[in-house]
Amino acid sequence: MTDSLQGNTSFQDLRNDDNPRARQHRDAATPGCAFKGAAGYDAKTALALPREELARLNVRHASVTGAQKRLYREFANTGAKLTWEEVERIETEALVHGGLNSDVARATVKQAIDALKNAGVPGPARIPWGN
Numbered sequence: 001m002t003d004s005l006q007g008n009t010s011f012q013d014l015r016n017d018d019n020p021r022a023r024q025h026r027d028a029a030t031p032g033c034a035f036k037g038a039a040g041y042d043a044k045t046a047l048a049l050p051r052e053e054l055a056r057l058n059v060r061h062a063s064v065t066g067a068q069k070r071l072y073r074e075f076a077n078t079g080a081k082l083t084w085e086e087v088e089r090i091e092t093e094a095l096v097h098g099g100l101n102s103d104v105a106r107a108t109v110k111q112a113i114d115a116l117k118n119a120g121v122p123g124p125a126r127i128p129w130g131n
Contacts, residue, residue: 033126033128034072034082034087034124034125034126034127034128035116035121035124035125036125036126037125037126038121038122038123038124038125039120039121039122040116040119040120040121040122041116041119041121041125042119045119046115046116047111047112047115049108049112054098054100057099057100057104058099059095059098059099059100060098060099061098063097063098063099064094064095064097064098065094066097067093067094067097067098068090068091068094068128068129069128069129071090071093071094072090072127072128072129072130073129073130075090075127075130076127076129076130082123082124082126082127082130083123083124084113084117084123084124087109087113087124088106088109088110088113091105091109091112092105092106092109095108095109
């Protein structure tokens with residue numbers, strides 16, 4: 001196993017909503033529901049880390065999702081506004097919890113957040129699992 005992502009091919013640019021695999025993977029690396037309704041956010045063009053790449057790196061998708069759910073709920077209980085920094089912290093921690101090397105997780109989340117910012121997304125619109 002290698003602890004690095006496969007160059008620029010690690011993320012899929014999921015513009016084809018007719019592709020069922022695209023729909024399945026759309027939010028595998030970023031909390032897409034945090035940005036639903038935000039200006040500039042388009043779920044069809046959001047970057048996602050494919051489950052195949054997670055599997056290649058021995059990252060447990062279910063563990064990542066469980067950690068995301070727990071961390072976003074904990075954050076929601078603070079009553080604070082969700083910021084880019086908190087999204088980065090939570091998503092990085094979730095990937096590490098799932099088994100990804102911390103340096104790779106940090107770089108991966110940064111790439112996804114940078115892509116959202118470059119698309120004009122001003123920030124998270126809501127807290128996933130925050131009820």
